[in-house]
Amino acid sequence: PYDIGLLDDQKVINVRRDGNQAILFVEGNDCRFDCGQQPLQKIDWNRRFDHMQQHSGQHLITAVALKYFNLLTTSWNLGADISNIELDSAQISDETINQMEKIVNEKIRENLPITVSYRDKNDLSDIRQQMELPDDLNAESLRIISIESLDKNPCCGTHVSSLCHLQMIKLLGIQKGKKGKTLLFFLSGNRILKHMNNILLREKSLSSLLKCTAEEFVPIVEKMQKxxxxxxxxxxxxxxxxxxxxxxxxxxxxxxxxxxxxxxxxxxxxxxxxxxxxxxxxxxxxxxxxxxxxxxxxxxxxxxxxxxxxxxxxxxxxxxxxxxxxxxxxxxxxxxxxxxxxxxxxxxxxxxxxxxxxxxxx
Missing domain, CATH: 3.10.310.30 (Diaminopimelate Epimerase; Chain A, domain 1)
Structure with a gap:
C-alpha cells in the first residue's frame, strides 16, 4: 500500500510508480501546482506507522519461519485489517505455529535493530531471498532491510527502526493456500490492540444478548442450537x-x-x-x-x-x-x-x- 496525506492543503488519494518516480494523485479537479513549486508534504502518520509495523512484522515472521522451521515465504499480503504470509508448505502443525509465535515475540523483546543499507545488485550472495525486480527498475544498487543477526532482505517498503516498535505479534491461524501452500494470518503492533478492543465489544454485546458470561458462551450457544x-x-x-x-x-x-x-x-x-x-x-x-x-x-x-x-x-x-x-x-x-x-x-x-x-x- 502507498502513503496518503496532504500536499499543502490538497488531499493525496493515490500514489503510483513510474520507473523510479512516484506519481501523486490529489482529490478534486481544481488543484493546481506551478512548475518548480515545492508544496509542503504531510503524510498520514497513523496509516504509515501501521504499514511499518505490519511490514516489519512480516519480515520478522518470514525470517523466523525460515531459520527455525525451514518454511520459505513465497508471497504476502498487507490487508486492511489482517495480513497473511504464504508459506511453501502444504501442512503446518499447531505446535509449529505456537513455537513460531513464541520465538517471534522473544526477538521483539530482544529489541533487535532494523537497518537500511544499499548493495550492488550483483553482490547479493549473502541475501536470504532474492526476488525478481520490476522490468522498469534501472537502479544499480538495491535497498536491503536487515534485522540484526537474523535477516537480510531486499525491500522498498517502510519499516520501523527496531523490533521493539512492533510491540507484539499475534499469529491468528492458517488456511489452505493454492498449489500446496499455506496462508499464515497475523497481526502486529497496534492492530492487536484494535482487534482486542473489537473482541471485548463483541463479548460485551453477546453477554447482554445471551444473559451470561463469556465463559458460558459455548455451552449456552450449543444448547440454543440443539x-x-x-x-x-x-x-x-x-x-x-x-x-x-x-x-x-x-x-x-x-x-x-x-x-x-x-x-x-x-x-x-x-x-x-x-x-x-x-x-x-x-x-x-x-x-x-x-x-x-x-x-x-x-x-x-x-x-x-x-x-x-x-x-x-x-x-x-x-x-x-x-x-x-x-x-x-x-x-x-x-x-x-x-x-x-x-x-x-x-x-x-x-x-x-x-x-x-x-x-x-x-
Missing amino acids: NVRRLQKNCTSAMRDLGRCEAEKYLCLVDKPPLYSIHRKESEYDFITSFFNTFDDEPSAIIGDRLIMITLADDCNSLKSPGQIVIAGNQQLVEKSTKIAIDSFGAKGSVSNGRFRGRILDISKLPKLEEMITKQLF
Missing part, C-alpha cells in the same frame, strides 16, 4: 401435517372453484410437497379442468416479499397461467410434469395474478 434443531424438526412436521389437512379440505369440497389458491407466509416447501402427496391419484387427474395455486412467502414480516409459487392442474391451463405469471408479474420458473414451479417477485401482487388467471382462463 433447541433450534428440535424446533425446526417440529415445525417441519407441523407444516407437513398442515399440508395434508389443506389437501383433505380441498378434496372434501363439493363445488371446487376453477382456481383454488392457498398462500402461506410462514411455511417451507415441505408444505407443498405434503399437500400433493396426500392425493391418492395423480394430482392433475384429481384437479381436472381446474387449477391449484400455492404460494409461500420468503419473509413473513414483509408484505412485498418474494416467494415460491406452484401451479398444478390441467397441462394446457398450467402452461397458460404460467405465461401470465411470467409475462405480467415477473415470475421465473418452468413447467414440468403438469406443474409450474418457480418464484414470484412480490407476493402483494398475488390477488391481481389470481384475478387475471380467472378472467382470462375461466
Whole structure:
C-alpha cells in the first residue's frame, strides 16, 4: 500500500510508480501546482506507522519461519485489517505455529535493530531471498532491510527502526493456500490492540444478548442450537401435517372453484410437497379442468416479499397461467410434469395474478 496525506492543503488519494518516480494523485479537479513549486508534504502518520509495523512484522515472521522451521515465504499480503504470509508448505502443525509465535515475540523483546543499507545488485550472495525486480527498475544498487543477526532482505517498503516498535505479534491461524501452500494470518503492533478492543465489544454485546458470561458462551450457544434443531424438526412436521389437512379440505369440497389458491407466509416447501402427496391419484387427474395455486412467502414480516409459487392442474391451463405469471408479474420458473414451479417477485401482487388467471382462463 502507498502513503496518503496532504500536499499543502490538497488531499493525496493515490500514489503510483513510474520507473523510479512516484506519481501523486490529489482529490478534486481544481488543484493546481506551478512548475518548480515545492508544496509542503504531510503524510498520514497513523496509516504509515501501521504499514511499518505490519511490514516489519512480516519480515520478522518470514525470517523466523525460515531459520527455525525451514518454511520459505513465497508471497504476502498487507490487508486492511489482517495480513497473511504464504508459506511453501502444504501442512503446518499447531505446535509449529505456537513455537513460531513464541520465538517471534522473544526477538521483539530482544529489541533487535532494523537497518537500511544499499548493495550492488550483483553482490547479493549473502541475501536470504532474492526476488525478481520490476522490468522498469534501472537502479544499480538495491535497498536491503536487515534485522540484526537474523535477516537480510531486499525491500522498498517502510519499516520501523527496531523490533521493539512492533510491540507484539499475534499469529491468528492458517488456511489452505493454492498449489500446496499455506496462508499464515497475523497481526502486529497496534492492530492487536484494535482487534482486542473489537473482541471485548463483541463479548460485551453477546453477554447482554445471551444473559451470561463469556465463559458460558459455548455451552449456552450449543444448547440454543440443539433447541433450534428440535424446533425446526417440529415445525417441519407441523407444516407437513398442515399440508395434508389443506389437501383433505380441498378434496372434501363439493363445488371446487376453477382456481383454488392457498398462500402461506410462514411455511417451507415441505408444505407443498405434503399437500400433493396426500392425493391418492395423480394430482392433475384429481384437479381436472381446474387449477391449484400455492404460494409461500420468503419473509413473513414483509408484505412485498418474494416467494415460491406452484401451479398444478390441467397441462394446457398450467402452461397458460404460467405465461401470465411470467409475462405480467415477473415470475421465473418452468413447467414440468403438469406443474409450474418457480418464484414470484412480490407476493402483494398475488390477488391481481389470481384475478387475471380467472378472467382470462375461466
